[in-house]
Amino acid sequence: MFLNNMDELDLKNELIEYGKALGFGIIKVTDVKPFDLWKNSIENIKSLDPSTSDSWDKRGMVHDVKDILPSANSIIVAVFPYVPYEVKFPNGYGSYSAHYKYYPIGHESMKKLGEFLIQKGYRAIIDAPFSLKSAANRAGVGYFGKNGVIHTKAYGSFITLHSILTDAKLPADGSMDGISDCGQCSICVNSCPTGAIGPNGAIIQSRCVRYNMHSSDFIPVDIREKIGQRLLGCDICQMVCPRNKMYKDKYVLPPWDEVSPFNIKSLMANWDRGLKGQLSDMGDIIGKNFARAQRILSTAVIIAGNSKDESYIPYLEHTLVHPHPPIRGHSAWAIGRIGGSRGLKILKEALKCEKHPKVLEEIRDGIDNIVI
Secondary structure: OOOOHHHHHHHHHHHHHHHHHOOOOEEEEEOOOOOHHHHHHHHHHHHHOHHHHHHHHHHOOEOOHHHOOOOOOEEEEEEEEOOOEOOOOOOOEOEEOHHHHHHHHHHHHHHHHHHHHHHOOOOEEEOOOEOHHHHHHHOOOOEEOOOOOEEEOOOEOOEEEEEEEEOOOOOOOOOOOOOEOOOOOOHHHHHOOOOOEOHHHOEOHHHOHHHHHOOOOOOOHHHHHHHOOEEEOOOHHHHOOHHHHHHOOOOEOOOHHHHHHHEHHHHHHOHHHOOHHHHHHHHHHHOOOOOOHHHHHHHHHHHHHHHOOHHHHHHHHHHOOOOOHHHHHHHHHHHHHHOOHHHHHHHHHHHHHOOOHHHHHHHHHHHHHOOO
């Protein structure tokens, strides 16, 4: 399909109007040139953090979108804004970032925008695996922060980004006048609890609280301690960012019916009877991909340990026999962190029957660190 310049502009304006009705705050277009700078930056990150380098390969991201859609002519980038949640949730409930609630909503809205193009005879691929943040910067949506997150003038960085890769030839918007506008500001770098923000804004994934929450493996002890009561997400680097000052004193808590499935004791008590119902309820809020039993339960156990609340001890005794070794290991750590004579007795009993070397190490460390 061939359009003249006026037809292309009319299509773009119609697309933007529909997108705004779907809840997008910003919709811009960029070209389909390869993201060479992104490719080079990933190689740099891999060299800085080799232990997580394979995670980039598993994502299947490409630097040339023509590898995804050879006939591609445009990339549409859309911003779905949201109001961030309070970090502190009610006691006994794991907190989660509002990003996880609003990303699926934005994704579904982007599907509708893509359908708009498909109905007009174009191809449209939603949220394809390329550097969306690089596309957002090139489309003039916003700048990179030193925390690796895109921030916009209107909404700061509390946004979800979405894209459509299409063969529709749409007028491109001008790019930002640079990659970042942070200058000498390093508030996010200094505020990161685990020192995960490296040189020139490179994120050291192995040190990132959020990255470790997505793992089903053993989480380093110093990172466990920084998780606090967070079940999913961190947001500290965004909350301290001056570009998000419009949200100061405006953080909210989600409605109670959304918080209730994130009860820590319920997760720990019912793992052996099946968590399908509770995880399904959680998945409706944060997305099914993140509401996975081993990941969620593993972090719930860490939250219990960080609470230092002795009422969690019976629940930790229950998770100490879970078939997944990291959950047993985290349970031993949590019991040791809470302390008490009952906890010491439980760990000594566990030492007699545990076979996994890493879990044995966690049990011994828990016994050594326990305070009666």
